[in-house]
Amino acid sequence: MRAAIRAEALKLTHSLVGLIATLAIVAGVIALLGGITAGVAAGNPELVAKVGPAAVPTWGGLLAGAAQITAVAAILGFGIVLAWMFGREFAEGTITGLFALPVSRTRIALAKLIVYLLWAVVVGIALTAGVLVLGVALGYGLPGIDTRAALGRLFALVLLSAGLAVPVAWVATLSRSLLAAVGATVALVVLAQVGALAGAGGWLPLAAPALWAMSNGAGATSMQLALAVLVPGVFTVAVCASWSRLQLDR
Amino acid sequence: MSDVLEFENVSRTFRGGAGVTDATFVIEPGEIVALIGLNGAGKTTLMRLALGMLRPQAGTVNVLGVPADEASSAQWARVGALIEVPLAYPELTVRKNLHLAALLHGATSERAQNAIGTWQLAPVADRRFRHLSLGNRQRVGLASAMQHDPSLILLDEPSNALDPASVIRLREELIRRARAGASILVSSHHLDEVARIADRVLLMNAGRLIGSLDTSGQDLERAFFDRIREDDERRQGTQATR
Numbered sequence: 001m002r003a004a005i006r007a008e009a010l011k012l013t014h015s016l017v018g019l020i021a022t023l024a025i026v027a028g029v030i031a032l033l034g035g036i037t038a039g040v041a042a043g044n045p046e047l048v049a050k051v052g053p054a055a056v057p058t059w060g061g062l063l064a065g066a067a068q069i070t071a072v073a074a075i076l077g078f079g080i081v082l083a084w085m086f087g088r089e090f091a092e093g094t095i096t097g098l099f100a101l102p103v104s105r106t107r108i109a110l111a112k113l114i115v116y117l118l119w120a121v122v123v124g125i126a127l128t129a130g131v132l133v134l135g136v137a138l139g140y141g142l143p144g145i146d147t148r149a150a151l152g153r154l155f156a157l158v159l160l161s162a163g164l165a166v167p168v169a170w171v172a173t174l175s176r177s178l179l180a181a182v183g184a185t186v187a188l189v190v191l192a193q194v195g196a197l198a199g200a201g202g203w204l205p206l207a208a209p210a211l212w213a214m215s216n217g218a219g220a221t222s223m224q225l226a227l228a229v230l231v232p233g234v235f236t237v238a239v240c241a242s243w244s245r246l247q248l249d250r
Numbered sequence: 251m252s253d254v255l256e257f258e259n260v261s262r263t264f265r266g267g268a269g270v271t272d273a274t275f276v277i278e279p280g281e282i283v284a285l286i287g288l289n290g291a292g293k294t295t296l297m298r299l300a301l302g303m304l305r306p307q308a309g310t311v312n313v314l315g316v317p318a319d320e321a322s323s324a325q326w327a328r329v330g331a332l333i334e335v336p337l338a339y340p341e342l343t344v345r346k347n348l349h350l351a352a353l354l355h356g357a358t359s360e361r362a363q364n365a366i367g368t369w370q371l372a373p374v375a376d377r378r379f380r381h382l383s384l385g386n387r388q389r390v391g392l393a394s395a396m397q398h399d400p401s402l403i404l405l406d407e408p409s410n411a412l413d414p415a416s417v418i419r420l421r422e423e424l425i426r427r428a429r430a431g432a433s434i435l436v437s438s439h440h441l442d443e444v445a446r447i448a449d450r451v452l453l454m455n456a457g458r459l460i461g462s463l464d465t466s467g468q469d470l471e472r473a474f475f476d477r478i479r480e481d482d483e484r485r486q487g488t489q490a491t492r
Binding site: 003004006007010011014015016092093094096097098099100101102103104247248249 | 264298301302303304305323324326327329331333334335336337338339340341342346349350351353354355356394
């Protein structure tokens, strides 16, 4: 197992995809937040109306905005990396080299997901730290207890979003296609947005973490969050089972 | 000694009829067996069956004495293969790719350093795989498939894109490994090359093994095409009588 994890870590840490996705999620969210704050400070009424609670120039406003943007950016960024991690083996043909090894394909698939999770933790820490630095730089002062809790929810949102993208790995495996997996990522984002707009709210696992993080923890019950945690669990089993039974028959 | 690779009445066909039908053969320790046939004859499918990439619809494939789907990690650690695409990633250097392959084959990373020497990859060892020529990519693939000293080696068209010096290197390497006891199955289009190294040459046509080719004759190409034509005529005759 250790060999498979080391191999997958080697690939992700040397890839442009991993680097660009990290920058897109972390720097992208921070840049957007900075832009929104500057626009609101300049008195742009349209922007103030659009961003709602994020228009308030306090820690609360900043973190509401951060949760709102992260909910979309994280699933998109994580999904694309996962699509690449799994889909590339089929697109580049390297899947043939992952047979007839002392490391089983189940372990290789699991190693990919473990490395992905570790990377998501790093992205979560970087994003949370970035928002903290931005808030301090904007003059909101040192974070109090409520702000620290909201920062914790932001970190949890990043990890939960990473989990919600795990079905993408399954789509990549079943379709043997990187592009189909990218398509699945976009579909997840759209589903989360449409579900939230349609009023499915916290009972839609794709939307629950975002609603929870954006509402100071009131927007989703622990049962609803548990459903969101179930998604990566179920799909990790599905991915490992698919890799275990994999045949190169098409 | 027991057979290292054994096919017993193995069939695996795809929609449209292509694939492998009723294949039976064995490869013993220290033997180099070549598999030759036209494009689409089923050579790659047969190799995929040997490596567990496909499961047979009928018959059994035994690898190192056990059915392929029951082979343990220790048994797979004794297998090396290059089928179609090398186990190498474009973002990694040659050295890192060989290190990765050694890890996945349960070997130490010192093997990677030895393989760089064996396959004369030192000038490109720190170059990313994506920047290599086709020939160098193939050499990395061969190094990756054999650096862990496997007992069973399967190579699909291993001399593809290789320059003459590398073809000689490959030939010497395969002969050396066979003398050390490895069993080797190689598919190839190059009849002369195959005749130089193979102990036996298996002929494949339309998904079936149709016998061996005597490589001691003068005109190998003619002998090859005669056998293929005879098989085609026999099959057409059989179909016509149905």
